[in-house]
Amino acid sequence: MAAVRSLIFFLLFYPGTLLYVLTVMLVSPLGTAPVRKVVHGWSDFHNWLVRHILGIRFEWDGEIPEGPYLIAVKHQAMVETVESLRFARTPVVVMKRELTTMPLFGWVTLRYGSIGVHREAGAQALREMMAKGKEAVAQGRPVVIFPEGTRVPFGEKPELRPGFAGLYRALGLPVVPVAHDSGTLWSRGLVKRSGTIHFKVGEVIPPGLKRDDVEARVHAAINALNPPSAA
Template sequence: MLFLRSLLFAFVFYIGSVYYVLRAAVFSRSEAGARRAAWLWARFHRRCAERILGIYTRVEGVIPDRPVLYAIKHESMYETLEVLLLIGEPAVLMKKELIDIPFWGGVATRHGAIAIDRAGGAKALRSLVAASRAAAARGRSLILFPEGTRVPHGERAPLRAGFAGLYRHIGLPVVPVALDSGRLWPRRSFLKRPGIITFRFGDVIEPGLDRDAAEALVHAEINALNP
């Protein structure tokens, strides 16, 4: 049954995703249109997860109503779309390689995605900080997966260096978010199990801490749901 559910999900979601992405690439020419398209795609993803896989979301903690930098644990693809429904119209910081994908990358850019160029050095960091500040000035929160890649549930990967640079230079409060999606949606596994995925929004970490203190707090909080 797990295999059949996972197979049906893959068929329905990925075929549907082609439709949503191509539709957005052709018709969503503005930032507002791209935001709407992303929300519809994320809602489609949630419905597929609930109705086919039996996977649901539970939220713990408080989601702020002001622009903040969300530092989110990354264990599966699930959270990359689910956070678009939980957090109001965020700007997502993502690898430059993803933004370079044809069709999808153009929609992501119009939505407000901000490229992380890990090979770009100081110039790339300045561009990242400027784009992040501009998004926050427009009232948008930022989403960052500070581990940089999906991590199996139970493992505690170190934070990438980019988090410290953002925290220091953009001056936004940080909200660490723990989750346990890898229990049901394991990395590099086709099979997905029914159940509830928890998103735990931690206490706000205000700007001004030194690098070691800020990283230690974030690292501990995003791993709060690890066994």
């Protein structure tokens, strides 16, 4: 049954995504508001498919505060990246540059305001990320970052990438850490299991902390739902 559900999901989601991408291109000359509305419609479409086709529910412990925050999210699967458009309310999302250079879809991510990071570019990538992050703050938008830099299987707790600390220092924003266990249902494979994905919003971390301190607090908070025995 899980394989059938997953097949139906992919057959609906990817053609549907293409329609939303084309719609963004059509409304783009009208300004940012129509673009955001269509992108949020796409995230709602994804949420509906996840719930009604894959049979996955979302359970939240805590709420994401409104306003300009740096929201640090555990990264285990694609599902939380799309869901971030819903729970963070018009965020600027920091993502790997490869996604922003994809045909059509990449243009939409940039038009929406996402930040593409070329991880091999070093200091230059950090400067570009900080500059675009400051633009987001000036607009009153939160910034979503996946501080581990890449997807990791459920239970793994890699160290945070250096870009997180640099962005934290440059933006001067409090951090909202978000833990979840999406990897228990949504693996890198094609088959997605039904069940419940749990999200836990950690205590807001103030700006201005030393690098080691903020990294340790964020690392602990985003891994709050991982097994205690995991390395």
